[in-house]
Amino acid sequence: MLALDRIGKTYPNGVRALDGVTLNVALGEILSVVGGSGCGKSTLLRVISGLDPPTAGRVSLDGAAITAPHPKIGMVFQEPRLLPWLTVADNVGFGLPKLAQAVRQRRVAAQLQRVGLFEKAGVWPRELSGGQAQRVAIARALVTRPEVLLLDEPFSALDAFTRADLQDHLLSLWAELKPTLVVVTHDVDEAIVLGDRVVVMRPRPGRVGEEIAIDLPRPRDRQSAAFDFAKRRVLTALDRAQDRPLSVDDREAETAAGAALWW
Amino acid sequence: MARPAPDRRNRWRAIALGLLVPVSVAALWELAVYAGLSSGRLVPPPSRIFTTFMELASTGELTRHTIATLLRVLAGFGIGVAFGTVLGALAGYSALARSLADPTLQALRAIPSIAWVPLFILWLGIFEASKVALIAVGVFFPVYLGVMGAIMSVDRKIVEIGRIFRLSGPAMIRRILLPAVLPEYVIALRAGLGLGWMFVVAAEFMGAAEGLGYLLIDGQQLGKPAQIVAAIVAFAIVGKITDWLLVAVSTPFLRWQDVVTHHRER
Numbered sequence: 001m002l003a004l005d006r007i008g009k010t011y012p013n014g015v016r017a018l019d020g021v022t023l024n025v026a027l028g029e030i031l032s033v034v035g036g037s038g039c040g041k042s043t044l045l046r047v048i049s050g051l052d053p054p055t056a057g058r059v060s061l062d063g064a065a066i067t068a069p070h071p072k073i074g075m076v077f078q079e080p081r082l083l084p085w086l087t088v089a090d091n092v093g094f095g096l097p098k099l100a101q102a103v104r105q106r107r108v109a110a111q112l113q114r115v116g117l118f119e120k121a122g123v124w125p126r127e128l129s130g131g132q133a134q135r136v137a138i139a140r141a142l143v144t145r146p147e148v149l150l151l152d153e154p155f156s157a158l159d160a161f162t163r164a165d166l167q168d169h170l171l172s173l174w175a176e177l178k179p180t181l182v183v184v185t186h187d188v189d190e191a192i193v194l195g196d197r198v199v200v201m202r203p204r205p206g207r208v209g210e211e212i213a214i215d216l217p218r219p220r221d222r223q224s225a226a227f228d229f230a231k232r233r234v235l236t237a238l239d240r241a242q243d244r245p246l247s248v249d250d251r252e253a254e255t256a257a258g259a260a261l262w263w
Numbered sequence: 264m265a266r267p268a269p270d271r272r273n274r275w276r277a278i279a280l281g282l283l284v285p286v287s288v289a290a291l292w293e294l295a296v297y298a299g300l301s302s303g304r305l306v307p308p309p310s311r312i313f314t315t316f317m318e319l320a321s322t323g324e325l326t327r328h329t330i331a332t333l334l335r336v337l338a339g340f341g342i343g344v345a346f347g348t349v350l351g352a353l354a355g356y357s358a359l360a361r362s363l364a365d366p367t368l369q370a371l372r373a374i375p376s377i378a379w380v381p382l383f384i385l386w387l388g389i390f391e392a393s394k395v396a397l398i399a400v401g402v403f404f405p406v407y408l409g410v411m412g413a414i415m416s417v418d419r420k421i422v423e424i425g426r427i428f429r430l431s432g433p434a435m436i437r438r439i440l441l442p443a444v445l446p447e448y449v450i451a452l453r454a455g456l457g458l459g460w461m462f463v464v465a466a467e468f469m470g471a472a473e474g475l476g477y478l479l480i481d482g483q484q485l486g487k488p489a490q491i492v493a494a495i496v497a498f499a500i501v502g503k504i505t506d507w508l509l510v511a512v513s514t515p516f517l518r519w520q521d522v523v524t525h526h527r528e529r
Contacts, residue, residue: 051426069427081424085442085519094438095428124519144428 001026001062002048002148002180008056008205009043016205017043018054023199023208027147028178032195034185034234036242040206041184045150048182049075061148074146074179078153080133082125082140088112089121092139111143112136114173131162135169142173148180156186164222167193171218188238192230193220200237209241307489315489316496319478329497331474332463335391336505339398339466340459344452346399347406351451354407355414368407376400377465384469394466401462402455409451413444446520449513453506460502475501 002025009018017040025031035041046052048059050069059066061073074095082091093108112118115135125133134154141149154170155163167190174181185191191198195214202209214230221227289309296303303311319325350368353360379400380393387393417440425439467476475494482490 049427051423069429071429075427077420077423079420081420083421083424083439083442085445094424126519 002182003060004048004057005060006057007044007047007054007059009040009047009052010055018047019205019207021057021206021208025148025180025182027180030174030181030183030194030196032183032185032191032198033201034188034191034198034238035201035206035209036186036203036238038206039201039203039241041186041201042152043206044201045075045152045182045184048148049073049150051075071144072147074141074144074149076134076137076141076149076151076154078156080125080130080137082128082133082136084125086125087121088117088123088125088128088136091125091136092143094140095144097144107143111139114142114176115139115169131158131166134158134166138170138173142177142179145177146179148182151181151183153185154183155190163187163190164193168219170194188231188234189222191234192216192227193222198234200234200241202241210237212237305488307492311489312492312496315487316493319490319493325493325497328473328475328478328494329501331471332467332476332498333501333505335394335466335474336398336456336459336463338391338395339462340402340456342395342399343402343455343459344406347403347451347455348410348448351407351410352414355411361411365411368404372404376462380465380469389470394463394469394471397466397469398459398462401458405454405458406451409447409454410444413447413451414440416447417443442516445513446517449509449517453509456506456509457502460498460505464498 004021004023007018007021008016010016021040021044023031033041033044043052047054048066050059050066050073053067061070066073082088083094086094089105089108089112092111093104096104096107099107109118109121112121115138117132117135117139120128120132120136125136128136134157138154151170155166158166170181171194181194183191183194185194192214198212198214200209200212201207212230212233216224216226216230292303292306293308293310295301296308307315316325319328350364354365354368355361376397380397383393383396387396421443422435422439425435430438463474464476464479467474468480471477475498478494478497479491482488482494
């Protein structure tokens with residue numbers, strides 16, 4: 001189990017990004033995290049990944065504290081972040097520990113097969129489309145068989161069609177090994193398609209606002225009434241999360257979060 | 264291919280157009296001297312330059328002078344690259360090293376390097392050491408600046424990939440920093456080499472018994488303009504070859520870059 005216990009994160013410049021975030025994510029669960037800008041969604045993932053340790057509280061995986069990047073925790077960023085000087089296959093194999101060449105190649109090939117890019121193994125990253133590059137990034141994170149995979153707005157840079165495609169693809173990959181997924185997104189549809197549970201964050205400092213369980217069977221029909229109902233619950237919760245004391249400058253949230261989340 | 268690609272044809276056309284002016288001027292001058300309109304004593308016609316070049320080559324003179332110059336350039340280049348790489352890497356990697364070294368080096372860079380010549384002669388004597396030192400100074404700065412800039416501009420996002428996969432310090436350098444820095448490093452080396460060839464001329468003007476720069480001075484003092492031009496041509500050829508070698512050595516490591524593939528495909 002991934003456990004966050006009263007996580008706080010204050011940056012050296014005094015900005016409080018997170019305050020008292022307590023969350024438990026069960027093994028194999030998919031947790032979606034949504035919220036407006038400035039609510040610390042990305043910071044939360046960076047804290048869990050060990051890239052930016054918390055300034056208060058404790059992150060633990062199966063009881064062991066996480067203070068630095070951990071072999072059981074993988075991460076996929078908003079951008080693919082492929083290494084341009086490595087072929088697709090070498091990018092996928094980048095994080096594999098020292099293994100015999102043959103074993104390594106077999107695992108990379110199998111993983112590329114799973115993301116449907118086997119024939120692109122020898123290609124340079126610059127020759128890939130945005131969606132293909134992000135699939136390679138997911139393959140790179142999954143090939144080490146992490147127990148937890150963190151995804152920071154992984155599909156937000158893609159067009160709507162590719163995005164829906166990759167959401168389904170991610171779910172089918174998840175179904176094979178059932179890692180724990182924590183997906184940060186600003187796309188409410190995405191949060192509901194993927195998540196067993198949606199956490200709505202409140203901004204300034206980032207806190208957990210509400211948690212909404214999504215009890216819809218998979219695969220989820222984006223057009224169904226039940227989906228629509230879940231969506232309305234999340235949107236209402238987001239609306240409540242934006243409701244905060246007037247002393248705080250709220251222009252940014254109104255424009256960025258309001259526009260991005262509602263429309 | 265049945266028919267050259269349009270961009271290939273354009274390229275030949277561009278080359279032909281670029282050659283038109285110099286080749287016509289050379290041909291006209293050749294004709295003018297041939298017709299007796301000018302003696303060609305101060306501005307030798309191409310045929311006389313070619314003859315001089317071949318004479319120097321056949322007596323082994325040209326080889327001897329070229330090798331002398333090449334060795335100076337290589338020695339200065341090696342020293343300049345070594346210092347430029349190490350100091351540039353330190354200044355790029357550590358803010359403390361940058362604060363310590365960079366202001367001084369930038370101040371030194373503002374001095375026209377030829378101004379060091381008298382001092383180098385006093386310190387190192389009139390022979391090889393002062394010449395190599397001058398070339399090394401010329402090579403040092405572009406390499407230093409290139410390496411420092413390249414390291415400072417390595418994408419933090421790519422470095423985080425290394426962190427996520429828990430690379431150790433040496434592994435981070437070998438697997439992320441070096442490949443990320445390489446394209447700019449090659450550019451810095453080429454700039455350094457170019458300056459090395461510039462500075463070797465100045466160094467050989469300081470008084471050399473052999474070298475292509477000696478041929479230049481010798482040609483001036485004895486009134487042999489054809490020899491001067493022949494030496495200049497030799498400079499151009501050797502300089503281009505060394506640059507080309509540098510590119511050829513680095514190309515296999517830079518295949519991932521768009522531009523390199525583009526050139527290869529041509």
